[in-house]
Every structure is written in C-alpha cells, then in structure tokens.
Amino acid sequence: MKKAVRVRFAPSPTGPLHIGGVRTALYNYLFARHLDGNFILRIEDTDQSRYVSGAEDYIKESLSWLNILPDEGLDDNGPHKPYRQSERKEIYQRYAELLLDNKLAYYAFDTPEELENMRNRLKSQGISMPQYNCHSRSSMVNSLTISSDEVENKIEAGEKYVIRLKVPANEAIEFTDLIRGEISVASDTIDDKILIKSDGLPTYHLANVVDDHLMGITHVIRGEEWLPSAPLHILLYQFLGWKESMPEFAHLPLILKPEGTGKLSKRDGDKHGFPVFPINWTDPASGDKSIGFRENGYLPSAMVNFLAFLGWNPGTEQELFSIEDLVREFSIERVNKGGAKFDIEKAKWYNQQYIKLLPDADMGAYLFEELNQKGIKADPEYVTRVAIAFKERITFLHELYGISSYFFIRPESYDEKVIRKKWTSINIEFLNNYAAELNKDYEKFDGDLAKRIMQPILDKMDIGMGSVMQVLRVTITGVTSGIDLMNTIELLGQREVSKRIEIAIERLADFVK
Ligand code: GLU
Numbered sequence: 001m002k003k004a005v006r007v008r009f010a011p012s013p014t015g016p017l018h019i020g021g022v023r024t025a026l027y028n029y030l031f032a033r034h035l036d037g038n039f040i041l042r043i044e045d046t047d048q049s050r051y052v053s054g055a056e057d058y059i060k061e062s063l064s065w066l067n068i069l070p071d072e073g074l075d076d077n078g079p080h081k082p083y084r085q086s087e088r089k090e091i092y093q094r095y096a097e098l099l100l101d102n103k104l105a106y107y108a109f110d111t112p113e114e115l116e117n118m119r120n121r122l123k124s125q126g127i128s129m130p131q132y133n134c135h136s137r138s139s140m141v142n143s144l145t146i147s148s149d150e151v152e153n154k155i156e157a158g159e160k161y162v163i164r165l166k167v168p169a170n171e172a173i174e175f176t177d178l179i180r181g182e183i184s185v186a187s188d189t190i191d192d193k194i195l196i197k198s199d200g201l202p203t204y205h206l207a208n209v210v211d212d213h214l215m216g217i218t219h220v221i222r223g224e225e226w227l228p229s230a231p232l233h234i235l236l237y238q239f240l241g242w243k244e245s246m247p248e249f250a251h252l253p254l255i256l257k258p259e260g261t262g263k264l265s266k267r268d269g270d271k272h273g274f275p276v277f278p279i280n281w282t283d284p285a286s287g288d289k290s291i292g293f294r295e296n297g298y299l300p301s302a303m304v305n306f307l308a309f310l311g312w313n314p315g316t317e318q319e320l321f322s323i324e325d326l327v328r329e330f331s332i333e334r335v336n337k338g339g340a341k342f343d344i345e346k347a348k349w350y351n352q353q354y355i356k357l358l359p360d361a362d363m364g365a366y367l368f369e370e371l372n373q374k375g376i377k378a379d380p381e382y383v384t385r386v387a388i389a390f391k392e393r394i395t396f397l398h399e400l401y402g403i404s405s406y407f408f409i410r411p412e413s414y415d416e417k418v419i420r421k422k423w424t425s426i427n428i429e430f431l432n433n434y435a436a437e438l439n440k441d442y443e444k445f446d447g448d449l450a451k452r453i454m455q456p457i458l459d460k461m462d463i464g465m466g467s468v469m470q471v472l473r474v475t476i477t478g479v480t481s482g483i484d485l486m487n488t489i490e491l492l493g494q495r496e497v498s499k500r501i502e503i504a505i506e507r508l509a510d511f512v513k
Contacts, residue, residue: 005037006216009063009070010208012044013055016281016290017062019342020223020255020264023307027252028221029068030308030330037218041073042211043084046201053284056084062278066300067323080215085207092202095210095240096163096195104239105195108132108142109154109161131191134169163196165205165235173231178219178250178332185231193232205229209236212247220247221332227251250332253311256339264342266290274344278303297396298347302354306347311340320353352395363387363400370401376408383408385491389483403482407491410500411478414508418480422471423511426461430468431475431501433457438489438498445494447486475504 009025011017032039041063043056060074072078082088099105110118115132118140122130130136137144142164143151155161171187195206202210212220230249237246255264258272269276269290279292293303301322308326309319312335321329355363364384371378386407387400394400437453458465473485476497482488489497 003216003218005032005035005218006040007032007037007219007221008040008042008073008212008215008217010042010044010211010222011059012047012050012204013052013059014047014050015052015055015283016277017055017059018264018266019276019278019293019307021059022062022066022068022278023255023310024221024223024252025063025068026066026304026307027312027330027335029070030326031219031221031332032071033327034330038071039069040078040080040215040217041070041083042215043073044204044207045084045086046204046207048086048199048201058279058281065279065294066304068304085211086201088207088211089201091214092207092210093196093200096202096206099165099195099239100163102239103166105163105165106137106143107151107155107161108137108140108164108192108194109146109159110141111160114141132164133167133190133192134188137164137192160198162194162198164192165195165232165239167192167232167235173234175230175234175249177227177230178248179253179335179337180227180251183227183230187231187235190232190235205232205236209233209240213237213240213242213245217247219250219332221250221252224251224254250335253336254339255310256341258342258344260339260341263339268342272344274347293347297398298351299354299358299397301357302347302350305354306350309346310342311336348395355394355397356391358391360384360388363391363397366397367400367404370398371408374401378408382491389487389491393483406477406479406482410503411476414478414504415474415480418470418474419508419511422474423508425512426463427468427471428505428512430457430461430463431472431505433461434472435498435501435505438494438501442494445490447484447490450486450489450494450497476500 007028009021009028011021011025029039031037041060043059045051045056063069063074072080073083076083096105100107118132118136119130122136132140139145144166146154167190168187172184173187173190174182174184177183193205194203196202211217230251234246237243256262257264257268264276266276275291275293275296277290277292279294281290281292282288283290294300304323304326305319305321308321308330312330314321314329315334361384364380364387367387368378368380368383371383386404390400390404393403434454434457437457438450440453442449454465458468469485470480473482473488474480476485476488476492492500
C-alpha cells in the first residue's frame with residue numbers, strides 16, 4: 001500500500017514571506033489536497049541570529065488570508081507538535097549524537113581565525129571555493145585529528161565547538177527530482193556542513209531532515225534555491241538509516257523579475273511600484289514598510305489563481321481556476337523547469353476577472369461599507385445596483401467609490417473643458433426641456449423611456465442626440481466618463497436627474513455663451 005501523502009511548508013521567520021514562498025505553500029497545499037494527503041506548517045527558526053519578531057504571525061496570517069490552511073502546525077497543534085524547531089532542540093541533539101557514535105559526524109573546535117587561515121591557504125593553492133571537507137579537515141582541529149581525551153578536555157573546559165557531517169570522498173550522490181529528473185553530484189563538492197552550531201542549536205540541514213523524517217513527510221516541495229542542499233540531505237538520510245523512507249524531492253522554478261532575469265526581489269517591487277509580499281509588513285528594526293497584495297486590493301481568489309500559474313499550467317487554454325479546480329487539476333508533472341516571469345499586469349487581470357465573479361450582494365456590501373465610513377447614507381438596494389453597474393469597469397474594489405460617487409453625492413463642479421465648449425444657449429434650452437419632461441409622471445421610468453422622451457425634444461429643436469449627450473452627462477454627473485448615460489439616468493431616477501439639471505443651470509448661469 002502506498003503511504004498517505006504528507007507535505008510541508010517550512011518557512012524561516014526571518015522577515016515577511018516573499019510571494020515565492022507563498023507559491024511554495026500553495027503548491028504543497030494543492031498537491032496534498034489533490035492526493036487526499038496532509039499539509040503541514042513547520043516553523044524553521046533555529047537560526048536565532050536571523051529571527052525577526054512578528055514574522056511567524058505574518059506567515060500564518062498570510063496563509064489564512066489566502067485560505068491555504070495547513071492541517072497541522074498552524075496553531076502548533078497536531079500529532080507531531082511542537083512544529084516550531086526552536087522547541088525541538090533535544091530531538092536534533094539525539095540524532096547528532098547518533099551520527100557521532102557511528103563516526104559519520106565529528107566535533108570541530110576551529111576558531112574563526114583558524115578557519116580564515118585555512119581558506120586563505122587553500123586560495124593561495126589555487127582553490128577558488130575553499131571547503132572544510134575530506135581534503136582539508138585533516139589539518140584542522142577536530143575529533144578526527146586530536147585524541148578523544150583532548151576532545152573531552154576541550155568540551156569540559158567549555159571550549160566552543162560545532163558538530164560537522166563527515167562527507168565521504170569520491171562518491172556519487174544520486175537522486176531523482178520530480179521536476180528536474182535525475183541528479184548526480186560528486187560528494188567531493190560537498191562541504192562538511194555544520195549540523196550543530198556552537199550555540200547548541202541545529203543548522204537548517206539537520207533539523208530539516210530530522211523533522212521531515214519524524215513528521216512522515218513523503219514529498220519535499222520547495223524552492224529551487226534549496227536544490228544545492230539536496231545532496232547533503234540525501235547523505236543525512238542515508239547516514240541516519242532512513243534512506244528507504246526518504247521523501248521524494250521537487251524543486252520549484254524561481255519567480256523571476258519582470259524583465260525575466262534573476263530572482264524577483266523586494267527591490268523590483270519598489271522599483272516598479274508593485275507588491276511582492278502577501279500582506280502589509282513593517283520591519284520591526286528599521287520601521288520600513290512594505291505594502292501587501294491584500295492591502296493593494298487583490299482578492300485572495302485572484303491571488304491564488306495568479307500564483308498557481310507562476311510555474312504551473314494545466315496544458316489547456318483555461319486560465320480561470322477556482323481553488324477547487326486547482327486542487328482537481330494540479331500535478332507536479334505540469335510544473336515548469338524554467339523560471340516564471342512575474343507579471344503584475346497578469347495579477348491585475350486576474351483581479352478584474354474575480355471581481356466580475358463576485359456575488360452582487362458582496363459588491364453592494366463593500367460599497368455600502370465604504371459609504372458608511374464616509375458618513376454617506378444610502379439605500380442598500382440602490383447601492384448594490386450602482387455597484388453592479390460598475391463591475392466590469394474596475395480592477396480593484398477600492399476603485400468603486402471613486403468612479404461611482406456621483407450616484408451618492410450631487411456634483412459640486414462640472415468638467416471645465418466641456419462646459420467651456422458646450423454650455424451654449426441651445427444646449428441649455430435642451431436641458432431645460434428635458435428636465436421638464438423628466439418631471440412628468442410615468443408609469444414605469446427606465447433607461448429606454450429616458451431616451452424616448454428625449455427624442456421629440458431633439459426633433460423639435462432640430463439637433464442631434466450626439467451634440468447633447470456629453471453636456472447632459474457632465475450636467476448630471478460632473479464628469480465626462482461613466483456607465484451608459486441612459487442607465488445612469490435610470491439609476492439616479494427621473495426626479496433626481498431633473499433636479500441636478502436645474503441646479504447646474506442655476507450654478508452655471510454666468511457661463512452661457
Ligand atoms: N526553512 C527553509 C526556508 O526558509 C525551508 C526549505 C525547505 O523547504 O526545505 O525556505
């Protein structure tokens with residue numbers, strides 16, 4: 001029987017979660033849901049020097065906003081708790097000792113100066129990337145070069161030490177990446193990486209492998225930047241006797257700058273004025289603020305769809321995928337090898353599409369709330385009708401009020417250019433006549449009728465509809481653009497439109513040409 005799928009998202013709380021990290025979380029989530037597996041959140045906070053307060057909450061809030069909810073780890077609850085690595089210190093220590101006992105790891109006492117000297121020595125020998133490895137370790141101060149008594153004495157005397165992995169010489173480390181295929185790396189190119197630091201905490205490598213094993217992770221899906229670490233992890237699985245149950249690996253392509261070269265960074269966001277973080281972030285040390293997609297007006301559904309397509313495609317023309325669709329269609333096989341170019345216009349397009357799909361009542365409620373905050377009273381049903389009328393015209397919900405405000409507030413000024421050109425006595429005569437028609441009683445007033453009652457006036461005055469439409473719009477709304485004019489008149493209502501014409505004529509009396 002195949003093992004139940006278990007995947008994890010394992011961010012380090014070193015700052016705000018980059019959009020690439022969010023995509024990693026999403027792909028893990030989709031993969032797990034597609035295969036009826038479990039999705040785990042693990043906080044990898046063993047590097048205390050890079051710990052940033054607030055970052056863990058930020059990660060959790062971002063995932064919650066996007067509804068990428070883990071089955072374990074969000075509230076630190078679940079069968080494998082704690083899910084925060086800093087609280088699992090003893091566990092890693094145990095496995096480091098096991099490796100020491102089996103001579104697969106060793107103590108190293110080198111001071112920073114000694115390490116620096118080693119690097120300089122190797123460089124002077126023409127080695128451009130000096131490493132602590134099978135060649136250089138013999139000339140250093142470690143438990144392979146000094147006696148066990150000396151090791152004991154040093155530890156007892158409180159000398160600082162680290163525990164390093166003893167990477168074997170001349171071995172090919174091979175594995176299959178689900179996205180990149182067969183990978184083979186010569187062990188000589190791998191450093192004797194530190195497993196336990198001098199502060200007693202494990203490094204990412206040891207903690208990551210131990211936890212993936214203990215938490216029963218079946219697939220490690222993570223960013224491409226971790227690909228160079230994978231051979232080291234494979235060695236660790238082997239050394240710890242876990243090779244048989246080792247997870248499968250899938251390294252996701254990078255998210256590239258809009259220009260297509262290099263990894264997308266915060267600086268690109270600053271340069272082009274778009275967010276690269278899911279939600280707002282204020283750096284606790286510098287006070288620097290970064291704007292989030294959420295606060296910029298992106299809907300979570302649009303964001304999820306946009307992110308899913310940054311590196312994956314369904315192999316069809318379809319671009320709109322709800323989270324349920326994505327769960328059904330997602331597969332690692334369809335994840336691209338090449339980097340995915342970040343395109344903010346695409347993100348906006350997705351937002352537009354998802355706004356169109358919003359239920360009418362939600363659109364109405366949003367605008368109603370906005371009006372409420374501005375102290376503007378309006379009938380909720382009317383507000384909803386206005387909101388729907390603008391559905392096709394906005395990219396973000398926060399644009400709604402700006403372009404529809406004249407439905408709630410009478411214009412206070414009128415487009416100057418149009419008034420200068422079109423505020424003629426003939427047009428005013430038309431407006432007066434039209435206002436009078438609007439003031440009559442009709443059985444059912446709508447946009448069609450608004451147009452029908454206009455025609456006889458135009459005929460009588462011998463002018464075309466085209467010559468008055470713009471001035472009529474400006475008189476009613478103050479501005480030159482908006483939704484269909486007859487629809488505008490229907491929504492505002494005949495008496496209100498008539499009143500607005502009357503007010504404009506009075507106000508602009510001095511402008512008549
Ligand atoms: N803690 C690592 C990070 O911050 C996780 C890498 C992995 O998924 O193995 O990205």
